Amino acid sequence: MTCAQGSSSGKPPSESAVEMVHLVLPNHANQLGNLLGGQLMQWMDIAAALVAMRHAGKVCVTAAVDSISFLEPIRVGHIVHILASVNRAFRTSLEVGVKVFREDPINGTRTHAASAYLTFVAIDQYGKPLPVPPVCPQTAEEHRRYREAELRRQQRLAQRELLRQLRHETAKPDVPPAE
Numbered sequence: 313m314t315c316a317q318g319s320s321s322g323k324p325p326s327e328s329a330v331e332m333v334h335l336v337l338p339n340h341a342n343q344l345g346n347l348l349g350g351q352l353m354q355w356m357d358i359a360a361a362l363v364a365m366r367h368a369g370k371v372c373v374t375a376a377v378d379s380i381s382f383l384e385p386i387r388v389g390h391i392v393h394i395l396a397s398v399n400r401a402f403r404t405s406l407e408v409g410v411k412v413f414r415e416d417p418i419n420g421t422r423t424h425a426a427s428a429y430l431t432f433v434a435i436d437q438y439g440k441p442l443p444v445p446p447v448c449p450q451t452a453e454e455h456r457r458y459r460e461a462e463l464r465r466q467q468r469l470a471q472r473e474l475l476r477q478l479r480h481e482t483a484k485p486d487v488p489p490a491e
């Protein structure tokens with residue numbers, strides 16, 4: 313990783329971080345006036361994609377979304393703040409953390425309402441993965457996220473490999489098909 317002082321290749325998370333703000337309207341909600349999970353996921357995906365493309369300086373696609381948690385309902389009339397920043401970059405992929413806050417504009421209270429981790433891959437015009445610059449964490453919080461992102465990646469890749477093996481095993485016919 314090249315994050316030494318004066319190095320030009322690594323970037324701090326603050327350079328690509330975004331905050332997006334939305335007002336929840338009736339067309340974003342279900343019959344009870346609660347924000348639809350799918351609508352929130354779209355907003356989260358877009359915020360995270362902006363971070364990924366800003367950091368990579370390339371077109372990025374969503375490869376995986378994991379650990380998504382909806383903690384509190386968000387209602388029509390609430391303000392949604394979506395904070396997204398890059399946690400760590402690997403070879404061609406990077407992890408973006410997204411935290412959602414619900415704000416009640418009447419009394420000003422702000423509550424943590426949802427979180428997720430999204431993995432993006434930088435690609436060229438033919439869909440071929442391209443290298444991304446390293447992330448250079450600066451603050452204690454950014455260093456914590458950087459360390460934890462590596463653990464999540466290992467779990468993600470191990471699970472992917474396990475599922476691949478399982479599918480390979482179950483695809484083997486025990487009995488040859490009848491002629």
Ligand SMILES: CC(C)(COP(=O)(O)OP(=O)(O)OC[C@H]1O[C@@H](n2cnc3c(N)ncnc32)[C@H](O)[C@@H]1OP(=O)(O)O)[C@@H](O)C(=O)NCCC(=O)NCCS
Nearest residue numbers: 373374375376402403404405406431433435439441468472
């Ligand atoms: C994501 C995609 C480009 C990966 O292509 P691929 O041929 O599998 O590429 P590779 O196996 O070489 O992996 C490239 C990187 O992606 C990562 N990756 C691939 N699939 C992943 C997954 N499901 N979860 C996490 N990371 C993944 C790999 O770990 C690797 O990262 P690294 O280079 O940092 O180590 C390809 O699967 C794709 O185009 N998917 C569709 C993406 C899309 O359209 N998203 C929008 C939703 S419709």
